[in-house]
Amino acid sequence: MKNMGDGRRVARVEKEIQATIAQFLIRGFKTPLPGLVTVASVRMPADLRAAKVYVSILGSDKQQEETIELLQERAFEIQNFIGKELKMRYCPKLTFFPDHTTEQVLKVERILQDLETERKQKNPSAEAGDTEADHSESDDE
Numbered sequence: 001m002k003n004m005g006d007g008r009r010v011a012r013v014e015k016e017i018q019a020t021i022a023q024f025l026i027r028g029f030k031t032p033l034p035g036l037v038t039v040a041s042v043r044m045p046a047d048l049r050a051a052k053v054y055v056s057i058l059g060s061d062k063q064q065e066e067t068i069e070l071l072q073e074r075a076f077e078i079q080n081f082i083g084k085e086l087k088m089r090y091c092p093k094l095t096f097f098p099d100h101t102t103e104q105v106l107k108v109e110r111i112l113q114d115l116e117t118e119r120k121q122k123n124p125s126a127e128a129g130d131t132e133a134d135h136s137e138s139d140d141e
Contacts, residue, residue: 017082020082024078028077035060035064037057040102054096
């Protein structure tokens with residue numbers, strides 16, 4: 001039973017850390033970050049002494065690298081902010097990583113959109129009633 005409670009606690013702390021870092025990025029950063037930055041997720045071990053912070057960065061590869069470097073340079077400052085905002089026994093050591101989930105989702109959506117466009121170009125008459133056409137073809141078989 002204790003492990004389940006620990007899992008919920010870790011998940012809750014991860015969410016709080018995520019929100020606090022996002023708050024710091026909005027209010028605490030004096031210089032603008034290159035690219036559009038979102039704190040995608042935070043992963044922590046059960047002892048809560050370290051945090052892997054995954055950030056989604058909309059921008060070029062160079063902007064993404066610069067942003068990760070800048071965040072890592074300012075990690076101590078962000079940790080201090082977390083320590084003041086959240087009353088935790090230990091403030092976790094932060095390590096920043098790029099989150100490629102958004103990029104992958106956009107890539108898949110682009111591929112699906114291209115396939116749909118290609119399908120419509122091959123069979124323009126099927127656009128309006130393509131579901132009926134699909135059913136009648138399968139009925140013939």
